[in-house]
Amino acid sequence: MDNRFECVPCAICGQQNAELLMKGSGPACVVRCRNDGLLYQSPRPKAAIIREKLKTFVRPDNLELFSGYRRAMLRREARAIQQLKPGGSLLDIGCATGTLFEFFQGSGWRLHGVDTSQTGVELAARQYRAEVFCGTLQEARYPCRSFDVVSILDTLFYDPQPDRELLDIRRLLKDDGLLALEIPGHTYRMMRERGPLCWLLNRRWVRGFANSGHLYFFSPHTIRLLLANAGFHVVRVVPEQASMSMGNWGLVLNHLHFAAARLLFGLTAGRLSIAGKELYLAVKAAADGDADGS
Ligand SMILES: [Zn+2]
DSSP: OOTTEEOOOOTTTOOOOEEEEEEOSSSOEEEEETTTOOEEESSEEOHHHHHHHHTTSSOTTSGGGGTTTHHHHHHHHHHHHHHHOOSEEEEEETOTTOGGGGGGOSTTEEEEEEESOHHHHHHHHHHHOOEEEESOHHHHOOOTTOEEEEEEESOGGGOSOHHHHHHHHHHHEEEEEEEEEEEEOHHHHHHHHBSHHHHHHHSSSBOOGGGSSOSEEOOHHHHHHHHHHTTEEEEEEEEEOOOOOSOHHHHHHHHHHHHHHHHHHHHTTTSSOOOSEEEEEEEEOSSOOSTTOO
16 A cells, blocks of 8 residues: 555544445545444545645635635524633634634633644734634643633544544533534535435536545534543534535525525434534533543
């Protein structure tokens, strides 16, 4: 195998007991863990290569990706967070250009951001007067129990070790703190990757999701397992809109799809979700073990 790639164990059970789901072009594949059903990339590029690539994820020529179409979603997500936490200190992991901070101005919020992109953190600091760190969460070395809210929006699936990232977040949250985690909607994602919807949107029957750059494809079942392993209890799930970087007809379809997804989610109390994204709001589990070692 190409020595820039490696096989990795499942982030939930820690074992390498997976079956092939889809081959990518090159060594990358998506596999399914036989123990718990987690879908993830393996083999995948080595962690150091992934981290190096993420440093240029936000660039002067793609800033619109992190502000334009995301703004409406982030406004709704900020509202959902503030319904549970009306003020305090917020850390946004993968803050990119800091658009989320736009909805936490005033009212006593102290804003912090982490991102591996220098372009992103410079803009976030300048536009929103946030305290930012350029690097990974581990490199930032924040003290334990520093934050009332930690958000990680549309980002966790890029992390080579999401299990460790969640443990670190738990350590950084105050005891009554809130985690806000946005991930792609699993059913929607799978429908877009192959089959009729894939053809309709991409004019091909299968998309190359083994080469999409996403390292994990969380389902409602597997994200809850991962969160529980890290000592989190989910208190609310909010359906969100799919990405909107598409033409006019695509936008109309996107809005119609979001309206239908919200209706279905509400009617089934969240058991059926076809939403493009989902926001998980979670607190430290009641049986507060020593997962944070402090
Ligand atoms: Zn597993």
